[in-house]
Structures are given as C-alpha cells and as structure tokens.
Amino acid sequence: MPFSSTHNKHKLKFSAEEEFPDLSQHNNHMAKVLTPALYQRLRDKETPSGFTLDDVIQTGVDNPGGCRRGG
Incomplete structure (x- = not known):
C-alpha cells in the first residue's frame, strides 16, 4: 500500500471518542454531518x-470554514 499512513494505524490504539475532532466551531458541511457514531463506524x-477517514476529513478539520452569513 503505497499511501498507507502509519500515523493513522497508530491512532486506532485510541478510542473513537478520544480521536473525534472538535468541530463545534466549524462552519462546513463535514461538521454538520460527521457524528461521533459515523466516525466510529468508518474510522478503521x-x-x-x-487512505482512511482521517485522511479524507483532514482538510475539513484544518479549515473550519468562513463566518456564517445571514439570509
């Protein structure tokens, strides 16, 4: 597996609750739909x-989104 991430395999030693990202201040679609239960089901x-779920969601974790606009 040429793109396998040892870091992601190491993270599986921790519970899904410990690894679930804090998305409370995020304003992006991922923050709206990614639940702890979904993360737990897909993270392995x-x-x-x-590639793993952590690889896929990393850009959404790093970029919380812009401010909300009224309308």
Whole structure:
C-alpha cells in the first residue's frame, strides 16, 4: 500500500471518542454531518491504496470554514 499512513494505524490504539475532532466551531458541511457514531463506524476502514477517514476529513478539520452569513 503505497499511501498507507502509519500515523493513522497508530491512532486506532485510541478510542473513537478520544480521536473525534472538535468541530463545534466549524462552519462546513463535514461538521454538520460527521457524528461521533459515523466516525466510529468508518474510522478503521481503508481504501485499497491505504487512505482512511482521517485522511479524507483532514482538510475539513484544518479549515473550519468562513463566518456564517445571514439570509
């Protein structure tokens, strides 16, 4: 698996509750739909090339989104 992440495999030693990102201040779609239960169910899945849920959501965790607009 050329893109496998040892870091992600190491994180599986921790519970899903410990690893679930704090999205309370985020204003993006991921923060609206990613629940602790969904994270727990999918976090140990891996694509054939080694990508995990943590790889996929990282950009949403790093970029909380802009301010909310009225309307």
